[in-house]
Every structure is written in structure tokens, then in C-alpha cells.
Amino acid sequence: MERSSSSSMELDSDLNLKATELRLGLPGHCGGDDDGPEKSQISSTSPTTVLTIGRSSGGSNKRSSPEAPSSNECRSQSDSSASGIEFEDRDCAPPPAKAQVVGWPPIRSYRKTCLQQQKRGSESSSGSGMYVKVSMDGAPYLRKVDVKMYKSYADLLAGLESMFKLKFGEYSEREGYNGSAYAPTYEDKDGDWMLVGDVSWEMFISSCKRLRIMRGSEARGLGN
């Protein structure tokens, strides 16, 4: 398989997926369903580490041996588990069989399956940022935070504490934020002001329109 350097990259606009696909394989070992000449494309984030393998002839990962190199290659064509490596196309979920054919790197099937399941899960939940205004009673100007940057309430509160140089008290369902001068509140989709922490994080993220750090005395009125 020809492995071309970056200067001869071809981008087929139809097969944009090829831009991120990186392949290594033995001569004649067709990794996929393309008809045209195989050219590997270098991902911009991972230049040299993969291609240093180029010292071996013809893309074979085997050291050349005096004994029948051609029969090695012939065998390897049919035995795709020899030394061909294929890297998954990031844009679509990899069919498990493809990854397992090679047996390399030596990862147990169980672990591979778990990782694949996780990967699919996390890819579906990524989204764009969500900025909301944050005001604090008594402060002259507002701030803005991207709530999607935080993974949890504790994360968010820590961020706010650091931004406004204050400390929120211990949260409890019954008494809100006890023992602090301030309490975090937010305006939800319906225009109501709610105490931060009462609902699950996911529900909070989807309904929070703006944040207000309220003086503790005023906030206690919310819980009753």
C-alpha cells in the first residue's frame, strides 16, 4: 500500500470521512470498500508517530526475513490478523468485528466492548456551550458563565464561589443553604426563581435561564 506524505493529500469531497481515516496495511490488503488508489491521509493531530513505521518495506510491519518474504505477505493477505492495523473512522461507530480482527493492541475483548459502549454513549451527549448571566446582590456588574462547562452542582458552586469570592453554606433540602450570607438561585423557563440544588443537575441545565446570588436573608423566604 502506498503511503503518501502530507504533500500529496487528496481530499475527495464526497468521501470526507477519508480525511480522518488513517490506515496501515500490507500490499493488497484492502482495508475498506474504496475502489480508487489507496492513499493514507495524515490527521493533523497525529503526524509522525504512526508513520515512523515507514522504515519497513512495503508497509509490512514484519522485519524482512531472508526466508520467503513473499509467502509471508501472501499469507498475511488472507490472514488479516497478521500485522495490518486499521484505525477507526471517528465519525461513525466502529463495527466491532473490524477492531478485533487484528488482535492488536492486546486488549481483552471484554474491555474493548465496554470501551466501545462508553464511547457511543458520550458522543451522543456532547453539545454546545450554554452561557447564562450571573448577578450578585450588591455587586455593580454581572458575570456570564457557561453552565455546560460544569459537570455538577458542586462544580458550579465552586466556580461561583471562586468568581465572586464568597462561600455558600451547607445545602439541605429542608433549609436551603444554611449558615451563609448568600444563596445561589436561578430563574427557570417559567420565569420563577428557584433555589439551586433542588432538582437534578440535568433538569437544572435544561431549565436555567439566569443565575442570581441572593442575599441569604431574602433567599430563606424561598424555601418556606
Add this chain to the structure above:
Amino acid sequence: MDLSPKQSSPSESTRFPDEVLERVLALLTSPKDRNAVSLVCKDWYTADSWSRRHVFIGNCYSVSPEIVARRFPRIRSVTLKGKPRFSDFNLVPDNWGADVHSWLLVFASGCPFLEELRLKRMRVTDESLEFLALNFPNFRALSLLSCDGFSTSGLATVATHCKNLTELDIQENGIEDLSGDWLSCFPENFNTLEVLNFSNLITDVNPGVLERLVSRCRSLKVLKLNRTSSLDRLQRLLVSAPQLTELGAGSFSEELTLQQHAELKYAFGLCKNLSVLSGFWDASALNLSAVYPACSRLSFLNMSYTALQSPELASLLPHCPCLRRLWVLDSVGDKGLEAVGANCPSLEEIRVFPTDPFDEDMLHTVTESGIVAVSQGCPKLHYILYFCRQMTNAAVATVVRNCPDFTHFRLCIMNPGQPDHTTNQPMDEAFGAVVKACKKLKRLSISGLLTDLTFKYIGEYAKNLEALSVAFAGSSDLGMQYVMEGCSKLKKLEIRDCPFGNVALLSGLERYESMRSLWMSACNVTIDGCRSLAREMPRLNVEVMKEEGSDDCKADKVYVYRTVAGPRRDAPPSVLTFSGL
């Protein structure tokens, strides 16, 4: 050797009665000691046979079940390993063998008091599980690791019939997961469970059944949940079983309210005896902080199923002052490993697995800096498994200078044949440094661009080496020859994709009978070479797995092992057996 039942000779005041001898020998538990004892004389051999309670069989084909049952009629516990290790990476055909059923049939009549069975890489059918459950009245402990062939129905029969079960440990198996009903098969008054590990399973079990079971089993020490177990369930289970020493959490990514988080943290705080924590599929940063109160006595933390980032790891580690073993994914990055070096002075073992083994995403990876940082902070390190995309000779040399006590050094540079990325030289000097500095080295896995020089170093310096794993390495037959000549304690050798041929294979003639096994795949060995080997060494089984469409003369995959049971009769058609017998 005469193995007739105990015959007390006319008692002489100069001889121990057999019963006393057996009692004394029973105090020796190590298999090596037992084996030595049995060679002293016939009486001691007999006494050992009658008093041996545990047998470890590293290769199920090295001996027959009949021989084992005849020699050790009173064993209570058997550990059996089957397929070659490379079957974990799909290099062995499914129908290869290692079926446990023939063993169970023999043991049912020969060793009916069997209590414990631990299987690794064996084929286990539901039929076998049912047979086990029905034919061994004292059966207590079942552990299945990397096995295949069974379904949750098989587990149901075990739960139904094994009245005294203390251990059910199901790990990393190819199991057909039909439903979670098996858990409901434990009788309502059943309460002897000490170990329950069902982390392998996807289908959910009835939460009420699980909670009642856990609260009934007051001796429960080990509980490993599956990934569909919610945090809510976990919290209730912890409150009910704070005596746990090992916990496998389920999914850890749910969004919690502050209240729920506080309750979870409180529940973890109740667990004062936890030494092992695992599971945690998809853990989020906040939820992890609920775990801190339980970490003060933690010795083993397995976070290798969640893509932890470096800040999360850095926050978690200071809570684990006694940590000795840590497994993580490479998502923690070099920064995360620096945190390990900074917070874990007692660390003895670290394993870093790849998050995306087949994706060249450089963001999720560790480099040579990470491993150096760990070695700098953790001088007691003796076990490392490290998957990475780049490495240097200098870094490895530094690591073993900092930690000369390595017994297990497994380095996987994931791109085959990759040189030192700063010098473009082979990685020979790296492994040379390892074998020179680490005199106690027992297990070594090598990778990267390697010439015969690596093997010369190994043969010359790794005198205590017992297990060697080689892939995409070497320049000629000499490589393998160096190892076969120099490593006198070698027990297991696995080789794939190396230019070693018949000369190399036959250079090990003197060695193979003292080894457990040899694996060679995608090398240059031919059928004729295998035939010669088998002819020279009749007490070895030489097996060749043929690939479809390969040349007739090529030995695609070769598996050689010593045996007293002769060639096996259950090999599938794709496996050729050569025997000198």
C-alpha cells in the same frame, strides 16, 4: 508407582503413623512445597496425595482428569486454566477446546467432595453448570474468568441448587446474557454468600431481590455490581452492608441532586473496611467525591472503566494514602500520572489502559513523561502495565533506575515496530536496561522497534524470567535462540509476527519440557518444523492451527506444551496435532 490406598505397615516405633504424617504435611499449602514433599519417598508421596486439598493446573491439557482424581482423591479446590492467553485477543478459534465438562464427569465420582472450582479461559456450558450444581453436594465457590459458552440460565441452576454457596464470581466472560432472573433463584432463606461478583452482566437484576439477598448475607465481603446498577441502589446496598471489604460500583454517571449526593457520601462513609474499589463505569467528577470517605484504607483502586481526567484523579488520590495498586485509563494523561507520583508513595502496581486503542486521537494518551513521573514518586513499584503511543530508551532506563525491583514489566507501544521517537533508534536499550537493572524480573512484555540485540540482553541478564511476550520484534532466528539458551527459568513464551523459523523453534528443544507452553503465530515456522519437534520430544504436544487459505506448508499458529496425557482427542478439524508417540 503404587498408589493403592493407605497401607499402614506394621507399626514401628521409628515410623510416623500415616495420619500424623498427613496432619503435618497438611500444614504445607504452597504447591511447590507440596510437590517437593511428594518426591521424598513413597510414604510421603502417598501422604501428600491423601492430604492435598488444592490443585492448580496451569494447562488443562497437560494432565488428564483421571490422573488428577486418582492421585488426589480428597481435593476440595481446583484451579484450571485452558486456552492459550492469546485467545483473549481473538487469535484462537472458538471451538478450540478446553471444555470443562470431561473434568466434571471424572470429579463427580473421583472427587465428590469438591468445594471450589476456579476456571480461566475454559469453555463452560450451561449443561456443565447444571451438572456441577447437582453432583457436588458440598460445592461452595465458583469463579469464572474469561470463560465462554454459558448463559445466565447456567447461573440460575447454580443459584438454585448450591445450598452452601459462598462465592459466585463471574468476570470478563463471553456470557450469553438472557435475563437477570438468575439472581432470584437463590432461595429466600439462603444467606451464606461471601463473594458476589456479577459485574460482567448487562441485563438488570431485580433490585428488591438483590437488596434482600445482601441484607440476609451478613458475611458478605465482596460485592461487585454490574453497570446497570443505579447510584440509588448502591446507596441502599452500602447502608445495608457496611462490612464490605471489596466493592464494585455500577454506573456512576447519574446526575444527582445535592441531597442524593449527600446521602451517597454518607453511605460510603459507613464503609470503614473497604480495601478494593472498582467498577465506576462513566464516573462523573462530582459523583466521585462521594466516594472519598471510604478511601482511607483503600489498597486497590480500579478506575479502568471510566475515562477519568487528570484533575479528577488528582482530587481523588490524596484521599487514598494506603494505595498499593492502581488501574486507570490513559485519559488521565501525563498530568494525572504526575499526581500519582506525588500522592502514592506506597504504590506497588500501576496499570494504564488505552481509552481508544484504535483511534489515533493524541489527546487521550500518556507518554514517556508519565511513566517517569510515577517511577520518581513510587520507589516501591514492582508491577507495571503501560499502553502508550510513544516511548524513549532514556525514559525506560530512568524508570528502572528509580525502581529496580520490578517483577512484572509490560510495556505496550501500540504502534508495532515503533522506534524511540526522539532518537529514531530501536528500543533495544530500553529493554536492555530493564533486564540489567531488575534482577527479580519474572514477567516481561516487549514492544516497539526491536532487533536481535534485545533478545541477546534478555538471554544474558533475565535469569529469573518466567514469562515473555513478544510481538513484531527481532531480526532473525538468533533472537529466539538467545532466549531459549539463556532463560533457564522460562515457563511461558508467546510470540507473534516475528521472523523466527524452524531453526529458532528447534533451538528450544531442551527447554520445552520445563516450560508450560510456547505460542508462535505469524512467524516463519513450517509444518515440517513442527513435525521434527514432535518427533524429537514425545512428551510434548505440538499443535498447529491452520488459517483458511494459507499455504499447506505454513504453520500459521503453533502451540506447544508439555503433557503427561498424550495428544488430545478433542481438537477441532482446524487444529493439527503432531505427536512423537
